[in-house]
């Protein structure tokens with residue numbers, strides 16, 4: 001549709017990794033991404049699916065500005081990212097945030113939850129301490145935790161709660177894009193559903209755009225608007241969630257879908273679709 005705003009776009013993204021050589025032979029280069037194109041519109045979710053080693057995390061890290069492509073172009077809000085720069089500008093940095101798979105490893109065990117949330121504000125803004133605290137407490141509530149949790153340490157929380165904290169931290173600078181790399185795969189099934197619902201609610205409320213990496217097709221069927229299937233560094237199929245699940249085209253996609261039982265999540269998904277439609281009608 002022409003009236004949709006593109007938040008992130010990749011053009012011919014290539015990423016090479018240098019492979020170590022030996023005493024007698026020079027190292028070679030491994031091409032992990034072989035020219036990937038994609039676009040994600042505001043408020044939508046692109047899921048990146050593929051088997052282990054296909055390049056999903058490599059692409060996610062590039063989109064999250066943690067790694068740079070070897071060649072190609074990345075555009076955020078229509079502006080080309082300077083891929084030769086080692087660090088993105090603070091303005092760009094605040095637009096894109098990443099949530100990782102492991103909420104145990106991604107939070108500093110010595111930092112209280114309140115400090116975890118206020119840190120991005122300390123580094124990137126000149127807000128006074130009281131304002132930082134108010135915003136952090138408000139964000140804790142938004143992700144389903146309480147202001148009393150402010151002074152507790154990460155180990156005092158369950159896996160699902162820790163992932164809520166990681167999501168809250170990612171939202172502190174009001175990003176437009178969240179890159180989520182297997183954000184629920186370390187969690188129990190019932191907790192996965194709660195965190196996915198939270199992500200859907202936050203997407204609605206803040207108009208967030210998601211790039212969501214997953215190897216789990218049930219999760220993809222639940223959360224995605226668009227799906228990109230990657231195999232050996234190439235996008236072998238791209239399309240809407242409905243089209244891809246109804247009629248996978250590429251032999252790799254067919255085999256991936258055949259190998260993975262997909263549980264019936266249509267009813268829950270319908271809830272997300274209804275809310276997205278209601279929201280679009282009010283904008």
Ligand SMILES: Nc1ncnc2c1ncn2[C@@H]1O[C@H](COP(=O)(O)OP(=O)(O)OP(=O)(O)O)[C@@H](O)[C@H]1O
Pocket residue numbers: 017018030032050051052053054055056057058059215
């Ligand atoms: N830092 C690195 N140095 C060298 N090779 C790497 C590096 N990171 C990834 N690779 C290689 O690039 C390819 C893609 O890896 P990547 O982690 O992106 O795949 P993935 O689809 O996310 O896999 P998984 O689902 O197992 O995390 C793999 O062959 C991997 O071994």
